[in-house]
Amino acid sequence: MTFKPLPRADRWYALLAALGLLFQAFLAARAVLARPVDGLSFVLALWVGVSVLVAGYLCYRAICAFTLEYWVTRDGVVLVWGLTQQIVPMGRIRRIQRGAQAVGVDRLWPWHWPYTERRRLWGVGVGVVNSYATRPLAEQIILVTDEECYGISPAEPEKFLEALQARYALGVARKLPLELRRPPLWTWPLWRDRAAQVLIAVGLIGLLLMFGALAFRYPSLPADVPLHFDVHGRPDRIAAKAGLFALPLIGLIAWLANGVAGVVLYRRGQRGAAYLLWAGAVLVELIAGVALRSLMH
Numbered sequence: 001m002t003f004k005p006l007p008r009a010d011r012w013y014a015l016l017a018a019l020g021l022l023f024q025a026f027l028a029a030r031a032v033l034a035r036p037v038d039g040l041s042f043v044l045a046l047w048v049g050v051s052v053l054v055a056g057y058l059c060y061r062a063i064c065a066f067t068l069e070y071w072v073t074r075d076g077v078v079l080v081w082g083l084t085q086q087i088v089p090m091g092r093i094r095r096i097q098r099g100a101q102a103v104g105v106d107r108l109w110p111w112h113w114p115y116t117e118r119r120r121l122w123g124v125g126v127g128v129v130n131s132y133a134t135r136p137l138a139e140q141i142i143l144v145t146d147e148e149c150y151g152i153s154p155a156e157p158e159k160f161l162e163a164l165q166a167r168y169a170l171g172v173a174r175k176l177p178l179e180l181r182r183p184p185l186w187t188w189p190l191w192r193d194r195a196a197q198v199l200i201a202v203g204l205i206g207l208l209l210m211f212g213a214l215a216f217r218y219p220s221l222p223a224d225v226p227l228h229f230d231v232h233g234r235p236d237r238i239a240a241k242a243g244l245f246a247l248p249l250i251g252l253i254a255w256l257a258n259g260v261a262g263v264v265l266y267r268r269g270q271r272g273a274a275y276l277l278w279a280g281a282v283l284v285e286l287i288a289g290v291a292l293r294s295l296m297h
Contacts, residue, residue: 001163003070003154005134010114011065018058025051042215046208057111065115068132070152072163076176077143079132079150081118083183086132088143088150089176090168096161097142100126121151147178190266199278200262203255206285210248210292217296218244225295247292251285 025048032044064082071078077093079086100123112119121129121137126149133140133153140151141160154160190196221241258281262274 001072003072003156003160003163005068005070005132006153006155008065008115008134010116011062014058014062014065014114018055018062021051021055021058025055037215037218039212039216042212046212061111061114064118068115068118068134070132070154070160072160072167074167074170074173077150077164079152081132084186085181086130086150087176087179087181088145089178090172091175092145092147092178093143093168094146095144096164097126097144099138099140100124100129100142102137117151117153123149145178188267190263193271195275196262196266196271196278199275199282200259203259203278203281203285206282206289207248207251207255210251210285210289214244214248214292214296221296244292244295247288247295251281251288254281254284257281 028044028048032041035041067080067082069080076087076089103122103124108116115134117131117133119131121131123129123137126142126144129137129142129149129151131151133151135153137151140153141157143150223241224238225241258277262277266274
């Protein structure tokens with residue numbers, strides 16, 4: 001049987017907030033295209049990117065909130081949250097408890113919204129509670145196992161408990177593991193590899209620094225600037241200052257190409273080669289950044 005949780009309006013508010021962010025990102029993008037290149041245009045472009053990312057996360061979180069439900073089967077309880085399924089085998093449930101006094105909670109962060117109760121909590125007599133609920137811990141039904149407890153808040157708690165009891169009485173047809181089922185993309189070791197994340201992030205920061213430095217300096221640059229020098233240090237190529245954007249674009253292409261190739265190699269188990277590619281992109285950006293600084297001065 002399938003049971004829905006007690007609904008909360010903040011899932012709708014999250015969708016509205018995402019739409020609002022996308023609308024103002026659209027307005028900011030139009031402003032970027034309509035104004036000359038300068039520091040403000042860079043800040044606006046950066047704001048557009050951040051707004052789109054935040055809106056995407058809010059949409060994802062809201063979709064998870066809309067899909068939250070509890071499946072009661074003969075073999076266990078399945079807690080559905082978006083694309084993930086937490087399997088709680090019937091044989092692992094030691095007892096069922098109605099609510100618990102919260103002695104502390106996992107720190108509440110902005111990314112826990114909507115459905116801020118969807119996180120790990122701590123309760124008296126139960127310890128850690130992995131909450132899949134829409135209500136505070138004191139109002140949850142807690143499935144207690146030896147490993148971890150799971151908090152839920154079905155809209156029809158009595159029917160949920162009756163269905164659980166009826167299927168428990170039937171006995172287990174097949175033994176299920178206590179596990180969290182996630183899409184393959186979410187299980188990549190890359191999400192837990194700090195070295196890889198640092199290399200990729202450093203590359204992204206380097207790109208932002210190059211584009212930002214050029215954007216802020218751009219209005220004060222002359223219309224034509226030297227883009228190349230001969231062996232004696234004399235300029236042998238002078239062109240429009242817009243040509244300076246070729247250097248950060250080279251860094252962007254290197255970061256994207258090496259980033260994709262590095263991910264492919266990483267998935268094949270060639271981590272060393274992936275690290276070299278990501279580090280190589282950073283090196284290309286460093287060289288391009290030094291050249292850009294020299295040309296701007």
